[in-house]
Amino acid sequence: MIIKRYLARSMKEALNKIGEELGKEAVIISQRKVKRPGIKGLFSSKVFEVTAAIDSKESQQSQKKEAPINTDFSSAILLKEVEEMKSMMNTFMENTSKMSLGDINEKGEILNYLKELDVEDEIIEGILSRLPKDSAEEQWKNELMEIVSDMVTVQTPKMEGVIALIGPTGVGKTTTIAKLAGRLALLEKKKVGLITVDTYRIGAVEQLKTYAEIMGIPFKVVFSMGEMEGAVESMKDCDVVLIDTTGRSSKNTMQISELRAFIDKAKATKIHLVISATTKNRDIRIITEGYKAINYDYVIITKLDETCTYGSILNICHKAQAPISFITTGQNVPEDVKTPTDSEVLNLILGEKSIC
Ligand SMILES: Nc1nc2c(ncn2[C@@H]2O[C@H](COP(=O)(O)OP(=O)(O)OP(=O)(O)O)[C@@H](O)[C@H]2O)c(=O)[nH]1
Ligand SMILES: [Mg+2]
Structure with missing residues (x-):
């Protein structure tokens, strides 16, 4: 053959x-x-x-x-x-997947390497333009690591006040809320309240209500904007109130404006954009830009267990221009969520570590 x-x-x-x-x-x-x-x-x-x-x-x-x-x-x-x-x-x-950072001996190899990791072309160009013209062989790896780590920020968020999760459909908002509520209530012994505005999808309310019941924490459903202030007020003795929202298409500006109005009413302290690591590069741009109308403070990157290349993390950070607060790595509630370390994220992006 x-x-x-x-x-x-x-x-x-x-x-x-x-x-x-x-x-x-x-x-x-x-x-x-x-x-x-x-x-x-x-x-x-x-x-x-x-x-x-x-x-x-x-x-x-x-x-x-x-x-x-x-x-x-x-x-x-x-x-x-x-x-x-x-x-x-x-x-x-x-052989392709075995290529590692250690194999990089010249600038040209960085291009192919980053492509294999699914880093977006525009970002690769930016990285290459920042690399010095000449470097000793063993320097390329360090130069690359430094540039990429400059582009990614991880921040442990303060989990207090009213926190809203927003993002496209099916990325794992509700599951992540359940994971976070579980960790805060059961491990950190905080008083947690849950609110959902997701009355759009059949079964969405039941999904979160079930988690709230299992964890024994208060739960409210908000059907209209007028009800939001009251719902938040009713949870004023909670340390943290987590708000779950309906998955919205970032291309639909009407839906995004409506979502923003709900979040404004809730006077959310911090907003996290939830986005899946399996999202295509072009969609990452559309989502991060579309949701900028709602000033998100952090990104939560989900479903890292469903991909084997993590260039999307870099693409998401670059486009969102916001720090990573959490990553999720599976469907288990509450285990599969954490704030990663900087070096963990760097190693994932650069193919030195894998979750799958
Ligand atoms: N493999 C994997 N699956 C996940 C992860 N997080 C959530 N899921 C799954 O993704 C599916 C959708 O999760 P949801 O939490 O309902 O997503 P959502 O963003 O609330 O969806 P909508 O409310 O419809 O917008 C479920 O089957 C979850 O179990 C993850 O980190 N890894
Ligand atoms: Mg949901």
């Missing part, structure tokens, strides 16, 4: 190259748009990277252009080929 990777300006060009070199029987294993490797690639447009494979015997036959096409493969041969291809792909994936 021969597996080859081709870079071309168009798919047509790639297919022509593959046809010329491997013959008509070649199969396409993957295709994607990439920047050319190295610093030069940063400033040029993307090219097609196409990986094609062919059985070596077929390739020879095809190049001689004389052997008849043999379509009568037995299933055993096909199975063997698929197995071979799978094992080659696995080896390739393993």
